[in-house]
Each structure stands twice: as C-alpha cells, then as structure tokens.
Amino acid sequence: MTYPSEFDIFLATTPGLEPVLCNEVRLKGFKQARIVPGGVTIKGGWPEVWRANLWIRGTSKILARVLSFPARHLSQLERRAQTFEWGKLLPADKPFRVEATCARSRIYHAGAASERIARAITASMGAPGAETAEITVKARIEDDICTISIDTSGELLHRRGSKEAVNRAPLRETLASLFLMQCGYTGAEPVFDPMCGSGTFIIEAAEIAARLNPGRARHFAFEQLVPFDKEAWEKMRAVKSARLPSCRFYGSDRDAGAIVMSEANAKRAGVDSYTAFACQPVSEISPPEGEAPGLVICNPPYGTRLGDKTQLAALYRAFGNTMKARFSGWRVAIITSESSLAHATALPFLPVTAPVPHGGLRISLYQTRPLP
Template sequence: MTKQADFEIFLATTPGLESVLCSEVRLKGFKKPTAVPGGVTIKGGWPEVWRANLWVRGASRVLARIVSFPALHLSQLERRTRQVAWADILRPDVPFRVEASCAGSRIYHAGAAAERIANAIEKTLGAPQAPDAEIVLKARIEQNVCTISIDTSGDLLHKRGHKEAVNRAPLRETMASLFLLQCGYTGAEPVLDPMCGSGTFVIEAAEIAARLNPGRTRHFAFEHLVSFNIEAWQQMRAVKSSRTPTAHFYGSDRDAGAIAMSRANAERADVTGCTTFTQQTISTLTPPDGPTGLVITNPPYGTRLGDKAQLAALYRAFGQTMRERFSGWRVGMVTSEPTLAYATGLPFLPPAAPVPHGGLRITLFQTAPLP
C-alpha cells in the first residue's frame, strides 16, 4: 500500500447496528459503504480516514487496513510482516503495540502472533514497542489469512472530547446517534428526553441539527502517523458546516444532579442555545410549544438500576403521559426488558433485534406518530 492508493477503511460499530451506520456513512458521501459483520467498510485514502474520524457519529473506531496475506505458521507471519513498507506508515520515533486475534487458523496463539508481528516491525523500522502506546496495530488471523490494520482513532469515538460528566448507566454517544437515525431523525424536528440522565440523546440531537462534527474537539491516533499533514488536517477541521437549528431540544429528569450534569455537558458541546433542561417528573411532563417531534429515552432497566416491579410503575406512568398528552409525537424507547416496554401500553412497531450494551442486550422500541 502506498500513501496515495485507496485502501479499505473499516468503521466499527455495535453488532446489530451495521445497516444503520451504513446509512449514515452513505449520507455523508463516503465511497462504496458496505455493511459487514461488526461495522462498515469504505474505500479511500488517509484524508478519508481523517474525515471518518471527524464526521461519522455512529462509528466506535476507524481502522485502516494495511495489508492482508496468507500465514500458516509464525515464521511465515514474521517474514511477510517484515516485507511491508512500514516506513511509509509508522514513525520510528513513535511507540506502537500489536493486538492479535486468531480464528479457524493453524496459527492459534494470539499472544505469540502479536509478539512476532511486533518484533518484525521493530526490527524493520526501529520504532519502540510499548504496552500503553497510543498507536495500536490490530492483526486478525482468520482461515489462515492475516489482516493487519491500524486503529486510527485512539480513544473510542464515543468520547467526543466535550462531555465530562456522566450518570451511573450512560448510553454511549455513538449508539445514541444511531438510535436517533433509526427513529428517522434528521435534525429538523424537536427532540425530548424525559429521563435524560447526562443529556446524551438531547445533546446528540442538537449537534446533528447544528451540523457540528462529533470529533471537532478531540485528538486522534492518526496524528502520529507518517501520512499525517498538519496543514491539511487544520484546513479540514476549519471548514464551517455548522448552522443554527430550526428546532429546539429538551431534556428533563427528576434528579437535580442529572440536570446540572446535562447543562454542563451541553455548554461544553456548544449547544446551550438550542437545548433546555428542567427538573421534573414524568407525571408533570407536557409537550413543548411548537411542532411535534420525537420523544426518545433510555429509562432505567431492572438489571441495571433498580427493582423491576418498582420500575413497571415508572414505565406505566411514562406510557400514560405519552398517550394522554403527546398526540402526534413519535416515541423511541431503549430498554433491556420487553415486559417493561410493553407495560407502557404504547403501540410499538415490531422492534429490531436486540444489540449488546454494557453486558446486557438492549432493544429500541418505537412508535408511529401517536393518535
């Protein structure tokens, strides 16, 4: 692979949300997005790698696929690794580390494979290995073929760089953005979360409406690669795509601490002008003035923050408030407990398959506009 040639770029996401991420990537104009298990592949060069990290909301990390070759034993793996033009990719003064996984291959010891690859790179390039290095090469050996990729993101991409405070059971920003997209949200309608926690859904919705790039305030691992060009990157980041949203975004929670947290996060994200957070209970909730939109929430679930029997009352109250006061609004609800979802009495459409989150499997339930 040369620096100029297009290569495969893999955008990782939560299994089960690949097609939703593919829709986002297609909307953002990337070449040949294809949903594959665990993510989406696109074709491009290093500028597309930077852009994917900067622009894409639903990806958890962006991997640049460097090389693929057959490897039947460790000495072949090491020899083929040494043939890669690492000096075009990695800097000799920047530490790196290698993580490996093996499946259905004659090379079955991931630790030994990682060690051979790392030693080959160190001997070829002179770059030091370090267990806490920010530059991570990921080697996947599957059916006797080794694919080596670079994690170009560094920290996982849900760490937007402008959200510090989180509540006890946060939904990751990447996942929240994909659930918003799944509910048909485009940025043109109001969004309300009546159990907003640290404000994730409200802030993501406001950022989408304001066309703010999710990676605008953070650092990425690709800044330490040979291909990185500081002037070109600064130009890319400086492009002003933002606009003033036409809609407003609302969060409420019965917990005063959650509201303080949400306001602080909204301020860091620069969306205070289009967001409002208020302390109130579900039973006192009324729709804001103006057009109807989307109510979306990630309420507590039994295995997470409380007893299911107590929670059923909360879900019933939520459903009653929606049915009685939110005519014309759509509702999206994320929960690990279908019985709690149906306790709302809301007319949910058939749900998509559950997706993994924090050791649980959660499902997005959604309605058409309420009668």
C-alpha cells in the same frame, strides 16, 4: 510489500446496527460503503480516514486495513510482516503496540502472533514496541489470512471530547446517535428526553441539527502517523458546516443532579443556546410550547441493572400514560432490555428489531408512529 495509497477503511459499530451506520456513511458522501459483520467498510486513503473520524457519529473506531497476506505459521507471519514498508506509515521515534486475534487458523496463539509482528516492525524500521503505546497495530488472523490494520482513532469515538459528567449506566454517544437515526431523526424536528440523565440524546440530537462534527473537539491516533498532514487536516477541520437549528431540544429528569450535568455537558458541546433542561418527574412533563410534534426518546432504567422491576413497572406505566394523554402527534421511542417493562407503557409499538449488545445486556429500541 509496498505501502498502498488506497485501502479498505473499517468503521466499527454495535453488532446489529451495521445498516444504520452504512446509511449514515453513504449520506455523508463516502463511496463504496459496504456492510460487513461488526461494521462498514469504505475505500479510500488517509484524507478519507481523517474525514470519517471527524464526521461519522455511529462508529466506535476506525481501522485502516493496510496489509493482508496468507500466514500458516509464525515464522511465515514474521517474514511477511517484515517486508512491508513500515517506515512510510509508523514514525521511527514513537513506540507502538500490536494486538492480535486468531480464529480458525493454524496460528492460534494471539500473544505469540503479536510478538512476531512487533519484532518484524522493529526490525523493519526501528520503532520500539511498548505495551502502553498510543499507536496500535491490529492483526486479525482468520482462516490462515492475516489482515493488519492501524487504529486511526485512538480513544473510542463515543468520547466526543466535550462530556465530563455522566450518570449511572450511561448510553454511549455513538449508540444514542444510531438509535436517533433508526427513529428517522434528521435534525428537522424537536427532541424531548424525559429521563435525560447526563443529556446524551439531547446533545446528540442538537449537534445533528446544528451540523456539528462529532470529532471536532478531540484528537485522534492518526495525528501521530507518518502520512499525517497537519496543514491539510486543519483546513478540513476549519470547513464551516454549522447551521442554526430550526427547533429546540428538551431534557428533563427528576434528579436535580442530572440536570446540572446535562446543562454543563451541553455548554461544553456548544449547544446550550438551543437546549433546555428541567427538573421534573415523568408525570409532570408536557410538550414544549410553540413546538411542532417531534420525537420523544429515552433510555429508562431496565431493572436488570438499576432499580427493581416491580417498582420500575410503575414508572413505565406513568410514562406511557403521560405520552398518550399529552403528546398527541409525537413519535415515542424507548430503549430497554426488558420487553415486559416496554409493554407496561401500553404504547402502540411498531415491530421490534433484533436486540443489540450494550454493557453486558441485550437492549432493543421500541418506537411508535405519531400518537393519535
């Protein structure tokens, strides 16, 4: 089986948010974007893989689907895998590992499938298998069809490379960006997070407004693969897309330590000149002077993980009262796993979309139109 010049590229995301990711992918100019369970697929080659890792905010991992074939037993799986031109993809001097999953197939033992594929790759081009290798080959055997992909990202893509300090129960950057996009945020309005924690929403909003690529400060697994062209990659990364935002981005928190974390994270991300953080409780916040109404968004404690629900209801009520009293014209969005807490705000929420998984919970985005 020959090595393909163009293949399916799978961009994984939080189940339930595939349409939001697909919209981002299309807006970034990728062709043939298609929603599939758990993510979005596009067609392309290695330059598209590099660009997707560098540009796309809402995806957690990007896989290059390089090979697909029928496999009904382990010997057939190994034989077909060995005929692929692995030497054009994997370096012979670097170890790799294989991760397999099986569903509704005659091959049902994922561990045995991984071993057979690893053996086939080593026999084909000599690279050694190792459980701790950074290069990862992923095999999905479903309905007797084996699809083999290369993990091109390495570490999950919410690890932008600029955040060192995080608070308890943080929201991942990829998920935060998807919620911002779901609220209609494009970077043209101020954003205020009154329970900012380590600053995730504010930093993501500022980066979107400044057109800073989310992958600009990190490395990727594809840099170790044979098709990698360092010169072309450096030219791609060097393209200047940044702009000065037309507004600023604001975070507050009653925890002084959270403000210190947020300021440090914003500085590392390079957005400290247009972000501002203040230590204050929800009951004392007010709209930033001189800013047009924009979006208030926060990820308050849920009760199932942090704090007591009875005490938290008072926090949610205080938040809702502050929004209604002082934030006329602003849209408001909160993320929570508890509908009772959301409704304790007494805010006029729009119909809620289906909850999505996060840290073992199911969370929902509650949002309003501009408040009267």
